[in-house]
Amino acid sequence: MTLLAITVLGHDRPGIIAETTEQLAALGLNLEDSSMTLLRGHFAMTLICAGDSEAAVVEEALAPLTADGTLTVTVREVPPGHAEQAPGSAWVLTVHGGDRPGIVSAVAHEIAQVGGNITDLTTRLAGDLYLLIAELDLPATADVPALEAALKAAAQQLGVGVTLREAEADDL
Known part of the structure; x- marks a missing residue:
């Protein structure tokens, strides 16, 4: 096969x-x-x-x-097999605000810092409004409040809003 x-x-x-x-x-x-x-x-x-x-x-x-x-x-x-995934939880990240370079880079950096994996990412530009929706897998060891604070700080520097919430089964 x-x-x-x-x-x-x-x-x-x-x-x-x-x-x-x-x-x-x-x-x-x-x-x-x-x-x-x-x-x-x-x-x-x-x-x-x-x-x-x-x-x-x-x-x-x-x-x-x-x-x-x-x-x-x-x-x-491509090679068969699946990457072993550490136990963790699924999260949904949304970012919205004025479009500018560096939004994806900034939030992806913060997620990577805690060992999180972006499993799906969609962006849309409607006029000047930029929307990012991402599904994340965060390891059980991730400090979610610290990640939220880091994401909010990055968002503030970029002039955008950000929300992070645990995914519910019907979200995925």
Whole structure:
């Protein structure tokens, strides 16, 4: 069984997901994990698939997606297995305020300082308003009040608001 990471990037148009997944299913690949989104009119998709097809065969099957030059497809074999995760808890971080460089860097730095892992991150820009929503895994040893204080200090320097709350099952 081979595990493949597949990316599809480019100008959005109807049918990209259908065309991609039809080819993968025809090759007998199982879609195990995915993330798909629009980023300012550009489509971005990352898939992890398992099956018996080699990367070159999958890349060839997906080549028609790239024929008009608006999409780029990559296929890479990735090692199997999951990273061992220490016991901890799931949290949701939101940041909102005026857009400026360094927001993601500042909050990611504070999370990394306590050994936290960002498992999902989405940002949106609506005019001058910037919104960041992140799902975090914090280790059981993390000092959450200290992290909150550090995040608030970073947010204050950036002129944005920040909230950190424990995730509930329906959040994830």
